[in-house]
Amino acid sequence: MTTMLNTPAASAATGGRRHLLSIADLDTAQIRTLLDTAAEMHGVQQREVKKLPTLRGRTVVNLFFEDSTRTRSSFELAGKWLSADVINISGKGSSTSKGESLRDTVLTVAAMGVDALVIRHGASGAAQQVSQWVDAHVINAGDGTHEHPTQALLDAYTMERRLGSLEGRHVAIVGDLTHSRVVRSNLLCLRRLGARITLVAPPTLMPAGIASWAAADGFDLSNDLDAVLPTVDAVMMLRVQRERMSGGFFPTPREYTVGYGLTRDRLNALVAANPDAVICHPGPMNRGLEIAADAADGAQSLILDQVSAGVAVRMSVLYHLLSGEEGSAQ
């Protein structure tokens, strides 16, 4: 019944504080525990009184250096429903815009005596770096193009609720692989849960060196969405991250949609091949670019389920990090 999120690497580096920096730090049993707890938290979410007293007196700081709607607000709700005190600091409007460094901002916040720091930053590895500076639990809420572990957990949770066990299920992750942090976390998480993965993207949006990773880790790559779509149980559309693109990845948005968008025709092909197939999107969506409105709003879409699962999963993560003996390595 005892569970831990601490990883040998993370706790050795930080004197026993537990963090959630990467899905790679979690084993299958730990992922299972987080998802099972999330299911119980989901039950709490349906109640009239949604508040649990569990984290009373603990403080959670959301430190967001990049824009976010659902991640930040769901972390905020998750903390509040567990009775923690939550404050939000965003990069814009904080002293960062006066030129304060990440380290100074983080140390300043930590000096106020916070228990957990939820951080989103545009630089890959930012959360890992921060976890070495501060004496607080650090949760990675997205670091550059590296990882977004709670998103992967909530995606897995949402898909499991609809599809049952993901063992042997085929999941296609489609779109802007180069700029997506969601894809790496999802790949790791879904693989641990036994799913078969195919990554689909135009050649220009395939990250460099992914072929050797795919070969080593046993997942597939494809440039042909129409060939993959009829074989999947779930398709996850990634957002085309135009803010991270300095041009040249595809000729026009129209051409991207024709090749890799989940259009109405592709939706029909998907449903014809597998009526139970589901559609996920980590949000925010570029409607009409990578996903058509019919696909986003149809019966196959889990997109809003993903959002409500987000709070439950983040409650689970906060609970497992912040409860338990302080400073214990186990």
Add this chain to the structure above:
Amino acid sequence: MSPGDVSRALRRIAHEILERNKGADDLVVLGIPTRGVALAKRLVAVMEEVEGRPVPVGALDVTMHRDDLRRQPTRSPMHTDIPPSGIDDKVVVLVDDVLYSGRTVRAALDALSDLGRPRAVRLAVLVDRGHRDLPIRADHVGKNLPTSSSERVQVRLSEHDGVDDEVRIAGGEHR
């Protein structure tokens, strides 16, 4: 306690609950995981046999309401399952295997108040081993087992542990 002792105690408790409540009206029986849930189901089976009508039964997890979360390794919350009839204006009978410090029951009372407002809450336990930290007592007790606090009371139930029902005192350090 042997399997026979456990089953006799549970039958008696079931009858006591019905007697005190003057029937099964408005009763909701909630077990506290893990073994309380199995005990609650057994109590309800007896009550249904006696009253000839279904009695709502469920599970109430108290993990998130415990006051010792920061003193122990993290526990995973167990399943909470409230019967669809809810608990508002019902007589809720909490069921647990061992009553010791009373802290679990306190947490259960808190958890209940988040779920609704029962008309009354009663407590039924298989074993009361004493050493209360809080002003809490059981309404229905299977057996009072005087123990020393260095001892452990071990409850095994067939549905849970895959062995015959058994209650025994274990691991007292004899000094």
